[in-house]
Amino acid sequence: MNETLLFLIPLLPLCCALLNMLVGMRLPRLFAETVAVSGVATAFVLTLLFWDYASGAGTRATLFTWLASGDLEIAFALHFDRLAAPMTLMVTGVATLIHLYAVGYMHGEQDYARFFGLLNLFVFAMLTIILADNLLVLFLGWEGVGLCSYGLIGFWYRKLDNARAGTKAFLVTRVGDVFLGIALLWLFALTGSLSIGVINAAAADLAPAVLLGLTLLLLLGACGKSAQLPLMTWLADAMAGPTPVSALIHAATMVTAGVYLLCRLFPLVSLSAAGMAVITAVGALTALYAATCALAQREIKRVLAYSTMSQVGFMFMAVGAGSVAGAMFHLLTHAFFKALLFMAAGCVIHLAGEENDLFRMGGLYRRGPVELFWIFLIGAVCLAGVPLTSGFFSKDAILLAVFTHPDPVYRLFWGIGVLTALLTALYTFRLVYLIFAGEPRGQGAPHPVSLAMRWPLWPLAGLALLGGGLNLPALVGGGERLHHWLGDLGGRTIAAAHSTELRLIALATALVLAGWAIAHWRYRRFAPPTEAALVQFLLHGWQADRLVDRLLVRPFTATAHFCSTGCDRGLFDGTLAGLASLAQRTGALLRRLATGRVSTSLSAFAWGLLVIAGWLLLQLASRGGHG
């Protein structure tokens, strides 16, 4: 096959998106849905067909020269390599299942063409990020996913809160994008190229301070997209979007784009030890922060959103600890089980009668189909890291990588990670108990859950349970297949004594058990919610929104207010109005001179004559004086 055909992978979703956006509403509903699903599914199949192209150094495909100006020459090129291939496969696969789920979920929705158009466009943009050969094409996809995220969070824009949530997500991620843009320009200034390969090769020649600055800029860009500290406030609000959107964009794919970016530029990032420590610190702190917030949330989707932030924080820790393979492993397994959890949560919300509040659910084990409980439980045990599930292996690999890092400060991060793992188990089982245990507490009439919403969950559940097989550690007889597949792209090889690994596994198991025990003790029987200050503090995400409001929004508003009323209206408009009224008053004065009478004009002539005669006299006098 021709390697240019690689372009079919991102272009098929784009074509389907355009088709749906342009004529989707005129087509029969079934046709529009089929177009949307088949576009993504075909991309999935193509990825499988092209799999061999990824081995070795990968395959580059150039479609055309996008920009050419002086030294800058940007080709619209793709690079399908060992890092991009599994990511592409995951995105197209998960997206296909979520599209199928969305067909059932959006069944009663009138505006289906816009929804599927944006969803397909998102898949295109995400694939552009993954496959981009140079940073400008990557940036194109980067902005594209932001745009689609904005459009889909505010999908039900008639409710003002939803539209506001979309705007917030767009603006907060834009802050990160600015830093990424600066990093791009700086890289171009340093290396004269935006090609990822060239930049990674040239990185070794750069000064340490420059590398640190670049790493921090890239980290800030990644933080915006991946909802890490300090740009994390948008993700919880982004849950205002439809549940398939939350599953696809805000759990499986877009929020992991930041991790992917750091993995892509890992040869550059890894050169700065301080930068790596900062990445790990950001990841660890975000993981802990989000886990504590998740403990107190009342809305089911917000719990999952905070857990997503927490898990992405783990991925950042893995990158910071030098283990790209660990980050990618957790990225893939997390995509499976978190998408599963979100979709199951969508079913749960349906069953509870469009009820989001955990405290008004309960008793769904007896009320709904039993399979839903099992599916949700599979997702939950993966998230909590119950041994032998995929989440267990991937999280363990990350903790091991952080633990074995030679720098002693990483032990502190490891401690935070362990604490977070305990909290993760706790809030996960709290979620399960609040939803399924006890008696029904809500009044909503249950909606039936259609078949289309149920059966895409099963493949995901299987992947979530068995996803650990992708990178089984040698300790349990696995081949570390992902690590071997990534090869030199996989970062540091983790070498640890088996006894250390065993001890860590035992610790993780103990943590999960402890978390489950606490949750069982506290939430087996529903207790009315308390209004304690700590609960409120955590419920509002450590008051991060208020902090941003105090620190940024209010000073900005005050400055804008000053510029508007003080400078613009007071100074500029005032000056202009003053000049205008001055001209008007002068005109009114001069107007009196124009009497329209002949006599006035004549006397003006006479005065002019006098002036001329007087001036001539003066000339004469001065000449006489000189002569």
Added chain:
Amino acid sequence: MATALFYILGFTLLAATLLCITRRNPVHAVIYLVAGFFALALMFYLLGAPLVAAWQVIVYAGAIMVLFLFIIMMFGLTPQESLAGTGVQRWLPLALLSASILFCTLLLIAQDPAATTTGDATFYLAPRDFGTALFGRYALAVQVVSFQLLFAAVGAFYLGRRPDREESS
């Protein structure tokens, strides 16, 4: 002899003009003005310009001033206002202004070194030479001025048509 005559004619001209501009009755004013123009025509003759003097009498005093008289008599203009009748506040500043202009001009003339010379005393431009100059070097100007007269005639005809005819058409 001719010099003395020139000064007499000059002061006659100024006196006639002064009388002209102070008359309340426009008919009287025009008559005094015609008298002044006769004096001016004689001055032109003394300055060696016989043809211009003739034109001054024929065209100015004979045609233009008669036209003024026609208009004045056509409307039967009665004396409506006089110089004395207008307020002091109105005419005093203007009179002072005119006086200053005159003063400045006279001073300028007196200061000029050429003012005391007389030039050649025997200049006389015969009508033949005058005609040669007018239709030789200034032929184009004559054409332009004749067009000007034609336009003026058309304009005057247009302005002077009766308004009721305009309304009836």
Added chain:
Amino acid sequence: MIVPFGHLLMFAASLFVLGLCCTLLRREIIMILIGVEIMLNAAALTLVGGAAYWQQSDGQVFVILLMAITAAEVAVALALVVYLKQRKGTLVADAFDRMSG
């Protein structure tokens, strides 16, 4: 020339200022026009004097042209006087102030 040039110019200037006074101080259009005629004649006197002083014919030719133009001006001006008299019934110049600002 029979008199000093300066004396001639002084006569012309005095005549001009008299005409100026007439236009400035009188209110009827007829008298304003007469003032204009006086000023034009002052100019004619200067031109003829200049011709005599410099022994050139040009000054006299200009007086002829000046007369022709004056005739044209008087024709139009008097036609306007007739027109305004028919329209407004007055010849006081200050009554025509439609150009007032």
